[in-house]
Structures are given as C-alpha cells and as structure tokens.
Amino acid sequence: MTYKRLLLSIFLTLVTAVSALAQRDTVSLNTILTKSVKFSNDYPLEKVHVHFDKPCYVAGDTVWLKVYTTVDIHMPTLLSKVVYVDVYNDRDSLVSNLKLPLVNSSASGMIPLDPKVHKQGNYRLRAYTNWMLNFDAAYLFTKVLTIGNPINNDVLTSIKFNTAATGTQPPIVTANILFKDASGAPYINKKVNWRMEFNHDEIAKGKGTTDAKGYLTVTLPPTPSITLSGATLFTSLDVPELKNPNAAFPLKSTAPNKDVQFFAEGGQLLAGVACKVAFKAIKSDGLGIDLKGTITDNAGQTVASLASQHLGMGVVAFTPELGKTYKAAVTFADGTTGSYDLPRVQGSGIALTVSANNDENLSIRVLSTDAYLKANSGKTFYLVAQAGGFVRFAAQTVIDKPVYIANIPKNKFQSGTVQLTLFGPNGYPISERMAFVKAKDMMVITMTSDKLLYNRRQPVKLTLTAKSGGVPTEANLSVSVIDEKKVPVEDDAENGILSNLLLTSDIKGYIEKPGYYMAKNDEPTNADLDVLMMTQGYRKFSFRDVLANRNPKVTVMPEDGISVTGTLRNRTGLPVFKGNVRLLVPERNIAMQALTNSDGQFRFSNIMVGDSLKATVTAKDNPNPNTLMVMVDQVMSPAITRINTLPDEKMNIDSAMRPYLDNNKRIYANSRQLSEVTIKASNTPKQLGHFSHPSLTGLNPVPNHIVDGSRFQKCPSFISCLQSMALGLTWVDQTLYLTRAFSTGNKRPMDAYVDGLQIDMSYLATMSGDDVENVEVFFNDGTSGINQRNGTLGIIVINKKKKPKGQKISLAELQKMFPQPYQTLIDPHGYSENKEFYSPKYDVTKPATGGADLRTTIYWNPKVTTDKATGATTLNFFNSDGVGSYRAIVEGIDKDGNIGRYIYRYKVQ
Numbered sequence: 001m002t003y004k005r006l007l008l009s010i011f012l013t014l015v016t017a018v019s020a021l022a023q024r025d026t027v028s029l030n031t032i033l034t035k036s037v038k039f040s041n042d043y044p045l046e047k048v049h050v051h052f053d054k055p056c057y058v059a060g061d062t063v064w065l066k067v068y069t070t071v072d073i074h075m076p077t078l079l080s081k082v083v084y085v086d087v088y089n090d091r092d093s094l095v096s097n098l099k100l101p102l103v104n105s106s107a108s109g110m111i112p113l114d115p116k117v118h119k120q121g122n123y124r125l126r127a128y129t130n131w132m133l134n135f136d137a138a139y140l141f142t143k144v145l146t147i148g149n150p151i152n153n154d155v156l157t158s159i160k161f162n163t164a165a166t167g168t169q170p171p172i173v174t175a176n177i178l179f180k181d182a183s184g185a186p187y188i189n190k191k192v193n194w195r196m197e198f199n200h201d202e203i204a205k206g207k208g209t210t211d212a213k214g215y216l217t218v219t220l221p222p223t224p225s226i227t228l229s230g231a232t233l234f235t236s237l238d239v240p241e242l243k244n245p246n247a248a249f250p251l252k253s254t255a256p257n258k259d260v261q262f263f264a265e266g267g268q269l270l271a272g273v274a275c276k277v278a279f280k281a282i283k284s285d286g287l288g289i290d291l292k293g294t295i296t297d298n299a300g301q302t303v304a305s306l307a308s309q310h311l312g313m314g315v316v317a318f319t320p321e322l323g324k325t326y327k328a329a330v331t332f333a334d335g336t337t338g339s340y341d342l343p344r345v346q347g348s349g350i351a352l353t354v355s356a357n358n359d360e361n362l363s364i365r366v367l368s369t370d371a372y373l374k375a376n377s378g379k380t381f382y383l384v385a386q387a388g389g390f391v392r393f394a395a396q397t398v399i400d401k402p403v404y405i406a407n408i409p410k411n412k413f414q415s416g417t418v419q420l421t422l423f424g425p426n427g428y429p430i431s432e433r434m435a436f437v438k439a440k441d442m443m444v445i446t447m448t449s450d451k452l453l454y455n456r457r458q459p460v461k462l463t464l465t466a467k468s469g470g471v472p473t474e475a476n477l478s479v480s481v482i483d484e485k486k487v488p489v490e491d492d493a494e495n496g497i498l499s500n501l502l503l504t505s506d507i508k509g510y511i512e513k514p515g516y517y518m519a520k521n522d523e524p525t526n527a528d529l530d531v532l533m534m535t536q537g538y539r540k541f542s543f544r545d546v547l548a549n550r551n552p553k554v555t556v557m558p559e560d561g562i563s564v565t566g567t568l569r570n571r572t573g574l575p576v577f578k579g580n581v582r583l584l585v586p587e588r589n590i591a592m593q594a595l596t597n598s599d600g601q602f603r604f605s606n607i608m609v610g611d612s613l614k615a616t617v618t619a620k621d622n623p624n625p626n627t628l629m630v631m632v633d634q635v636m637s638p639a640i641t642r643i644n645t646l647p648d649e650k651m652n653i654d655s656a657m658r659p660y661l662d663n664n665k666r667i668y669a670n671s672r673q674l675s676e677v678t679i680k681a682s683n684t685p686k687q688l689g690h691f692s693h694p695s696l697t698g699l700n701p702v703p704n705h706i707v708d709g710s711r712f713q714k715c716p717s718f719i720s721c722l723q724s725m726a727l728g729l730t731w732v733d734q735t736l737y738l739t740r741a742f743s744t745g746n747k748r749p750m751d752a753y754v755d756g757l758q759i760d761m762s763y764l765a766t767m768s769g770d771d772v773e774n775v776e777v778f779f780n781d782g783t784s785g786i787n788q789r790n791g792t793l794g795i796i797v798i799n800k801k802k803k804p805k806g807q808k809i810s811l812a813e814l815q816k817m818f819p820q821p822y823q824t825l826i827d828p829h830g831y832s833e834n835k836e837f838y839s840p841k842y843d844v845t846k847p848a849t850g851g852a853d854l855r856t857t858i859y860w861n862p863k864v865t866t867d868k869a870t871g872a873t874t875l876n877f878f879n880s881d882g883v884g885s886y887r888a889i890v891e892g893i894d895k896d897g898n899i900g901r902y903i904y905r906y907k908v909q
Contacts, residue, residue: 186214
C-alpha cells in the first residue's frame with residue numbers, strides 16, 4: 001500500500017468511527033482530521049538510527065556504523081537517498097563528516113580515528129538527512145562519542161569536585177585533581193598551571209604544586225552557576241619532557257543548583273479534583289537525582305508525601321483545594337534540600353488523564369470541575385490520538401458529568417509514543433497527555449551459537465532468526481560482537497534501535513538511560529516509562545500549529561543522490577539561456593553535460609564520486625567562453641547546535657576506560673616499529689611565514705594557533721585535515737569561519753592567504769598537505785585592517801614549503817591559482833570511503849603465530865539479510881585472544897517497518 005493510499009485509508013476509517021460515535025455536528029472534528037492528514041502527507045517525518053559496533057572508542061580505532069532511515073510509522077524511507085554523519089569536538093569544530101548513499105533505506109560507513117587528530121575527550125555526533133533539516137534540530141539523531149587516547153599520553157588524571165554554597169553569593173568550587181604518569185605513579189611536587197574558560201574566553205587562571213600523593217587542589221573563584229554550567233577547567237603539568245601535559249575538565253557538574261519540575265496530569269491542578277502530579281529532579285549536569293519530601297499547603301498542613309521512583313522522577317497524588325497554594329520541601333540524595341512551588345490551582349477547568357496499565361486498552365478519564373461542567377454542559381468535546389504523524393483514533397461526545405470514562409483499544413496503535421489530545425467545543429486543544437504503547441508488533445530476533453563456551457581464536461557460528469507476527473521475515477540487520485571485558489558497556493544507557501525510533505526520536509529533551517525502558521515489559525518498568533511520558537516535552541506534532549496552518553518552512557528537499565547546481569552568467573551578470581555546461585571527473589572518466597534554463601541555471605544529478613575526488617565545471621564549449629562566468633551553488637550544512645545528549649559525557653575517561661586504554665597501549669606497542677634517524681637541527685628559531693609578506697604587515701606577531709606542516713603529511717585532503725587540527729575553525733560550504741562567531745550567527749568568512757597572496761577559499765580544496773610548511777590562524781587582523789577592508793573575520797595564512805632555488809613555477813600551477821571565470825574546480829562532496837571489516841581466520845590445529853590478537857570488536861557485519869522463507873541466516877568468525885564474556889548485538893528492520901534488537905552473550909576461556 002502506498003503512502004498516500006495508507007493516509008486515505010486511515011482517514012476514511014476515522015471518519016466512519018466518528019460518525020458512529022457522534023452526538024452532535026462533526027464539522028469541527030472533520031476539520032481537525034482533514035488538516036492533520038494533509039500535514040502528514042505534506043510533511044512526512046523521517047528518522048535516523050545509527051548502530052555502532054561498540055559504545056566508546058580509543059584513538060587508532062575505526063568507528064564502524066550502520067544507518068537505518070525510516071519515515072512516519074517506521075517504514076523504510078523512500079524519500080531520501082543520502083544520509084550524513086557529522087562529528088564535532090568539544091570546541092564545535094567539525095573533525096569528521098560522512099556522506100553515505102542510502103540503499104534500501106540503510107547505509108554503512110566507517111570513521112578512522114587518527115591519533116594525531118582525535119585527542120582524548122567527548123565528541124558530538126549527529127546523523128540526519130537533508131529533509132530532516134526542515135524541522136526541529138532537537139530530533140536529529142545525536143550521540144556523545146567518547147574517545148580515549150593513551151598513545152603518547154604521559155599524564156593520567158582524575159578529578160573530584162566539592163561545591164560549597166555561600167548563601168546568596170556564587171558558590172565556591174574546589175577541584176581535587178590527581179596526576180599520574182603512564183605507569184600509574186603519581187607526579188609528586190610538580191608545578192601545574194591552570195585556567196578557567198567560558199565560551200573560549202579565559203575568566204580565571206592560577207598555579208599550584210602537586211602534593212606527596214600527586215594531588216593538586218584548585219579553588220576556583222566565586223562564579224555564577226550559569227557560567228559554571230558552561231565553563232571548562234584546563235590544566236598543564238609543568239614537566240618539560242612531557243609530550244602532552246594538558247588536561248581539560250568540564251565544570252557543568254559543579255554548579256550547585258538543582259531543579260525540580262512538577263507536571264499536573266492533563267496540564268492543570270483542578271480545585272476539588274483528585275489529580276496525579278509527576279515530578280522530575282535534575283542536577284546541573286542534566287542527570288536525574290533522587291529525592292524525598294512532603295507537599296504542604298499555604299497553611300503549613302502536609303497533604304502528601306513524595307519520593308522519586310526512577311532517576312529523579314516520580315508521581316504524587318492529592319486533591320488540591322481552591323484558594324490554596326502548594327509547596328514541596330525535598331531532600332536530595334546528596335543531603336541538600338530545596339523548596340519548590342507547585343502549579344497554581346485552577347477553580348474552573350478540565351483535564352485528560354490516561355492509564356496504560358491494561359493490556360488491551362488505554363483507559364481515558366476526562367475530569368472537570370463543577371464550575372467548568374456548569375458552563376459547558378451539553379457541549380461537544382473531541383478526543384484525538386495520534387502516533388508517528390498519523391491520527392489513529394478520533395471520537396466526540398458530550399460532557400455531562402464530572403468524570404467521563406472511555407477506553408481506546410491498544411490495537412489501534414503500533415508500539416511507541418501516543419499523543420492524546422482533548423479538544424474543546426471551539427475545536428482547539430485544551431488538554432494533552434502522552435502515553436506509551438508496547439504492542440506485539442516488534443520483529444522478534446533470536447540468536448544462538450554452536451557452543452556456549454569457546455577457546456581463544458576458536459571459530460564461532462551464530463544462527464540468527466527473525467520473525468514478524470510469528471512468521472519468518474526478510475530482515476535488514478547489522479551485527480556486532482565485542483569483548484566486553486575490555487570495552488565498558490552499560491545496557492541501560494545504550495540508545496538502541498527500539499529506544500531510539502520508538503522513544504527518544506519522538507520525545508524532546510534528554511532521556512537518561514533510554515535502553516532501560518525497552519529492556520523489559522513488566523509493571524515496574526512500564527510504571528517508570530509512564531512517569532517519563534508525563535514529564536518529557538513533546539513538540540513534534542502540534543495541533544495548534546496544524547489548525548492555524550503554521551507549517552514548517554521547507555528550505556531543502558529530499559535528496560535523490562549527489563547533485564551539482566549553479567548558474568551561468570555573462571560578464572554583465574545576465575543569465576545565459578541554453579548555455580552548454582560540462583562536469584568532468586577525470587579520475588572516474590565521468591563527463592556530463594547540461595543546458596541552462598531561462599534563468600541560466602544548470603543541474604547535474606546522481607553523480608557517483610568519492611569524497612576525495614575533484615570535479616571541473618566548465619562552459620568553455622560555448623562561443624566566446626572568456627565572456628562567461630560559472631557560479632556553482634554552495635552545499636548547505638546544518639547550523640551548529642548543542643546536542644541534547646551532552647549529559648552522557650564522561651569526565652574521568654582515564655579511569656572509566658582503563659581496561660580499554662591499557663589494551664590499546666598493548667596494540668600500539670606490538671605494532672610500533674622503531675627506526676634509527678639522524679637529527680640535524682639548528683638552534684636558530686624559524687621566523688613565522690607572515691613576517692615575510694608585506695601584504696600581511698600589521699598582523700599580530702604571535703598567531704592564535706600554529707599547525708606544523710608535518711601534521712598534514714599524507715593527508716588525503718588538506719582542508720579536511722585542517723578543520724580538525726586548527727581549533728576554533730568551521731568549514732561550511734567551502735568557506736572557513738571562526739566557530740565561536742559562526743555559532744552565534746555571525747556568518748562573516750575568514751580571509752585566506754597562501755604565501756602572502758590572497759586566494760579564493762575554493763583553492764584550499766585543491767591543495768596537498770605535503771606542500772604545506774605551516775598554517776597560522778589569527779582570530780583578528782591586528783593593525784593590518786584586512787578584515788575591515790574585505791568584510792571578513794579572522795585570517796588564515798598557509799605557508800607552503802619553499803621550492804628548490806632556481807625552480808620556476810609552471811604555467812599550469814599559475815593558472816591553477818588564477819582559474820578562468822568560465823570554469824571552476826569544485827569538491828562535489830562525494831560519498832565517503834567505506835571498507836569491509838577485517839575478520840582474521842585461524843587454524844586452531846596449528847600453534848598461534850604472529851602477535852597477540854587484542855581486538856575489541858571481534859566481528860562487525862552491517863549487511864546481514866535473513867532468508868525470506870525461513871527468516872534465518874548464519875554468521876561465521878573467529879574469537880580473539882581475549883578471555884571472558886563476548887557480547888553480540890543484532891539490530892534491524894524488515895520491509896514492513898517492524899524493528900527488532902537482541903543481545904546475546906557467550907564465554908571464551
């Protein structure tokens with residue numbers, strides 16, 4: 001059944017149901033349904049889920065991933081054919097970017113983690129299609145990617161904070177930091193320089209000395225809590241022989257403020273009506289904190305006791321009285337206390353409540369005060385339930401009693417969030433409630449192994465079976481097997497395909513430990529899930545916006561592949577009609593031709609190129625080409641936004657990932673080969689390149705950043721390496737920007753110079769890293785006036801290696817620096833390179849040869865398909881030398897949109 005036919009079928013079913021239940025004119029409800037169906041048809045909602053081979057990584061690893069893309073009710077999408085995966089460091093600089101072709105709504109990819117580029121820390125990953133950029137960025141797939149780096153890491157740190165409240169004054173924060181060397185011995189009596197930054201600006205600094213146990217105590221100056229939440233503490237151990245003496249610690253967890261929010265079910269506290277009030281307590285780092293306490297009225301009388309049931313969330317029931325106010329006095333798990341106001345009591349109103357405890361039905365109650373019932377008795381109200389962008393149930397009735405009770409069969413919904421909305425007689429929403437339905441529509445995946453206990457390097461045979469509705473199904477799956485003795489794993493914290501597509505992709509805001517809610521289908525888990533539904537915001541589908549025709553602004557359309565567009569103009573700026581434009585990719589023997597339309601626009605579609613290939617767009621085949629100008633449209637990149645999973649960041653990576661880091665050091669030691677080198681160096685310091693060029697006179701003597709050219713050697717793309725090595729820069733649409741300015745809306749580009757000559761930014765995409773001596777980055781132009789003259793912000797100076805004396809520049813090189821206006825060299829942003837995961841094969845009848853097999857990812861296969869008739873498939877691979885528990889995860893989806901996930905463990909001795 002096609003998408004539009006499915007919408008029509010649902011719409012007709014709803015209208016029939018409404019007519020059967022109607023007690024009054026149904027025009028208002030029909031309007032709601034008609035506009036809702038049109039919205040769902042015009043703005044289908046795509047979702048992205050990414051399955052990773054493991055939850056965290058170390059530098060030198062490869063991130064292996066599989067992307068699943070769905071639309072609306074979890075059907076494999078037919079809209080987009082391209083998906084993107086971006087990785088940013090903690091300073092919002094783009095360090096990795098994948099562009100992957102979607103085949104059967106999925107794609108596989110890899111991100112190599114170069115130790116020179118990926119310093120230890122928490123990175124931010126986002127995955128999305130172009131179509132998703134038209135909607136709220138909060139619904140893009142996000143993940144904190146924690147990366148450790150033990151290579152050349154001479155300083156291991158761990159930190160503990162103590163925050164002391166000072167009444168109305170900012171809190172006093174004391175940091176206790178332990179410094180150890182790579183062998184675990186403390187750095188004793190060593191000087192440490194520290195500084196505190198907020199939004200990349202230094203707000204405090206100081207010095208100290210480690211004690212006899214390697215600890216340094218730093219007392220930060222009094223700082224407002226809002227600043228602490230976004231500040232970072234940087235330390236540098238003053239030991240000359242250390243290669244990397246620096247460490248960074250986010251201070252968000254030090255802010256003393258905690259917040260408790262209260263959510264009356266249905267949206268209001270109604271006088272004289274028994275109600276449930278959900279609450280959620282969080283710390284400054286965004287994580288929940290448990291509490292207990294009491295609710296008292298303005299007369300000091302205790303009306304209820306409350307205690308959190310899961311991750312700082314809970315629910316309390318009482319009957320509020322008219323004219324009274326209520327306050328909660330709570331004690332948090334850390335011993336601190338607080339007092340918080342509850343919502344005001346309404347003398348007149350109506351509220352929708354829902355119970356999902358029954359296996360067959362959602363139990364609905366509509367509660368109203370006497371005053372509201374008297375004013376609206378005999379009027380028609382409407383109840384609408386929608387899920388996945390579809391209205392799945394609608395009914396209307398007359399409210400003529402204080403409590404109206406009804407049931408909605410759960411079989412009308414698929415698994416996932418359900419938004420229930422009560423509309424008043426005027427046809428506008430007056431009360432809303434979220435619920436979660438666990439239906440029996442999941443793809444059931446099972447996994448078995450030919451043995452329960454294996455030896456090291458022994459072959460493993462896994463058998464997978466997938467069923468939907470009790471019958472075998474042809475499923476599109478990905479499978480990962482890891483050595484969980486080396487890699488830290490927390491099942492509840494993982495955001496798998498079930499928790500992501502059914503929960504986190506629909507609920508706005510951070511959800512702590514999302515895997516917990518999908519792991520079991522029992523009463524305690526479902527009770528915790530229901531409290532989550534009452535406390536989290538939901539903004540993906542707003543009936544008020546739909547009824548008012550406030551539709552999303554579509555700025556980008558779904559992509560059907562890689563395309564290059566642009567305009568051909570003459571020297572006067574007028575468009576050229578029926579001009580010949582060619583696109584050439586010599587490395588792939590690609591030659592495409594297009595004719596411009598009446599507006600001079602041209603388009604090349606479905607270009608199959610890799611991300612390292614360059615293309616030429618030329619109009620030289622036209623008469624008098626020297627009078628023409630080719631202008632290629634820039635590729636849109638999403639604005640930098642803070643992802644909603646930041647509370648998942650790990651602070652003490654050295655201790656949290658210790659087994660993993662130690663294993664990686666063993667891998668590095670086994671693979672490293674030392675060779676004798678002769679060092680010839682001069683004691684005369686090099687003069688920075690910008691001093692040699694009159695055009696750059698006036699720049700600050702010392703740049704904000706200097707990147708040595710040795711770091712660019714063997715870079716496949718100079719510009720892609722530059723944006724990850726030069727902190728504080730962002731590369732968008734073939735243009736460099738200062739990240740801090742760009743993220744605040746200042747879109748002035750940087751100015752770029754190569755050997756003192758001002759160049760177009762597109763030239764940087766043609767440069768080889770092997771030609772670069774060094775790169776200087778200036779955040780301002782000093783006294784040069786360059787930025788003021790050119791309307792730019794910041795300057796980047798690339799100094800190329802000096803050619804041998806007497807060697808002349810070739811004509812081709814000169815022409816390359818000054819391209820003809822009728823043609824341009826572009827980076828078409830091709831598809832990212834992908835390789836097959838290497839899985840070694842062993843002969844267990846022979847003695848082991850070579851080095852130790854220290855793999856952490858034992859097996860990765862993103863292209864597993866089950867047999868259509870049996871629903872089964874088998875996988876074969878070999879264990880590594882690690883002993884203990886191995887963890888296998890399979891995730892995926894079938895052609896009908898049924899999703900599934902399964903975890904399996906076996907032992908290796």
